[in-house]
Amino acid sequence: MAHQDQAPSGVPLLDVNRDNAPHREEFIEALTEVLDSGRFLFGPDVTELETELAGYCQVPNVVGCASGSDALLLALMALNIGPGDEVIVPSFTFFASVSCITRLGATPVFADICPGTFNIDPESIESLITDQTKAIIPVHLFGQCAEIDRICQIASGHDIPVVEDAAQAIGAAYNSRPAGSWGTVGCFSFYPTKNLGGMGDGGMMTSCDAAFADRLRLFAGHGMRPRYYHQVVGINSRLDTFQAAVLRVKLRHLGDAIENRSTIADRYDRLLTESGLVDNGEITLPVRDSNAFHVWNQYAIRVENGRRDELRSYLAERKVGSEIYYPIPMHQQQCFEGMDFRHNGLAETEKASLEVLNLPIFPSLTEAEQCRVIEVIGSFYAVAAKAAA
Ligand SMILES: *Cc1c(COP(=O)(O)O)cnc(C)c1O
Numbered sequence: 118m119a120h121q122d123q124a125p126s127g128v129p130l131l132d133v134n135r136d137n138a139p140h141r142e143e144f145i146e147a148l149t150e151v152l153d154s155g156r157f158l159f160g161p162d163v164t165e166l167e168t169e170l171a172g173y174c175q176v177p178n179v180v181g182c183a184s185g186s187d188a189l190l191l192a193l194m195a196l197n198i199g200p201g202d203e204v205i206v207p208s209f210t211f212f213a214s215v216s217c218i219t220r221l222g223a224t225p226v227f228a229d230i231c232p233g234t235f236n237i238d239p240e241s242i243e244s245l246i247t248d249q250t251k252a253i254i255p256v257h258l259f260g261q262c263a264e265i266d267r268i269c270q271i272a273s274g275h276d277i278p279v280v281e282d283a284a285q286a287i288g289a290a291y292n293s294r295p296a297g298s299w300g301t302v303g304c305f306s307f308y309p310t311k312n313l314g315g316m317g318d319g320g321m322m323t324s325c326d327a328a329f330a331d332r333l334r335l336f337a338g339h340g341m342r343p344r345y346y347h348q349v350v351g352i353n354s355r356l357d358t359f360q361a362a363v364l365r366v367k368l369r370h371l372g373d374a375i376e377n378r379s380t381i382a383d384r385y386d387r388l389l390t391e392s393g394l395v396d397n398g399e400i401t402l403p404v405r406d407s408n409a410f411h412v413w414n415q416y417a418i419r420v421e422n423g424r425r426d427e428l429r430s431y432l433a434e435r436k437v438g439s440e441i442y443y444p445i446p447m448h449q450q451q452c453f454e455g456m457d458f459r460h461n462g463l464a465e466t467e468k469a470s471l472e473v474l475n476l477p478i479f480p481s482l483t484e485a486e487q488c489r490v491i492e493v494i495g496s497f498y499a500v501a502a503k504a505a506a
């Protein structure tokens with residue numbers, strides 16, 4: 118047995134290699150097949166993956182593309198969104214949820230979030246709708262669906278399409294219905310840190326409407342149909358065969374990966390509660406919507422009393438990974454300086470960006486590592502309490 122008094126090891130925020138290691142042989146076999154086929158674009162794995170994902174997400178139509186960011190852009194392009202149009206979106210999200218709107222010359226209108234789940238607040242959406250509203254983009258943040266039943270109800274009452282940003286939420290569901298199957302279109306990312314992560318960039322769009330899915334495919338292929346005849350000005354956005362081959366391997370293990378993430382999240386809830394830091398008001402646990410099946414792409418706590426950055430530095434000094442998703446809300450980004458965004462109060466968004474802290478969560482994170490994370494968090498508060506005494 119090793120010495121007990123060794124310097125305690127760090128805990129990575131994420132270890133992609135450790136997650137991938139058990140499937141190494143499967144990856145090599147799948148990638149070798151692509152290499153030998155020479156079909157690096159439009160290979161059979163792409164079509165196979167689209168079919169498998171249609172089954173997994175319970176949607177009839179899946180269109181692969183080059184990234185989650187492209188999926189969102191293509192969704193809005195296919196909806197003819199342009200100058201003068203307004204799109205309602207949360208400000209507490211990743212940039213791509215909003216840049217797809219401004220790229221097309223349309224105007225983002227920012228809804229606030231529910232403090233517990235960090236997801237867009239349906240009431241806030243409703244009060245922002247005008248005749249100019251041409252789409253609503255709810256983001257299923259951290260792997261938990263927004264209140265998508267209510268959002269779709271509000272949207273359909275005004276005949277407004279819903280674009281689900283499900284980049285962090287593949288496999289998630291609301292009232293047992295999968296993310297990406299609710300709106301006019303669902304947008305997914307295969308960025309390596311996502312729950313179904315590739316070995317590079319990739320994305321996909323889901324739709325229950327076959328004609329709309331066909332339009333998405335048209336826009337993703339330069340608007341070209343037939344060859345060298347361009348019906349619309351699209352973009353070039355393809356999921357390549359190597360990524361599709363990798364993703365097919367990973368899809369086989371996605372159920373297990375989500376189960377592990379869920380076990381880890383439950384354990385964080387328990388360990389943090391047992392630490393007393395929840396009861397004494399230092400830390401707030403992520404809130405679970407009882408209608409949602411959460412896939413835990415992120416485990417997001419709130420650090421109360423203005424001590425988030427101090428705790429994060431303390432963790433970093435002890436080599437414990439953490440991250441802030443997201444430190445600057447979209448309405449405060451430099452690139453949007455001087456833009457006068459319409460909203461109806463973003464107090465919860467701004468508060469969340471100051472308090473949120475994301476702890477390590479990935480399928481192969483061990484119980485010992487989790488205990489170490491909690492131990493370091495506990496010692497941060499113990500040291501502070503001693504200093505105050
Ligand atoms: C990752 C992400 C995207 C963009 O996906 P990419 O594949 O990195 O382009 C969009 N929206 C959200 C909420 C994301 O987390």
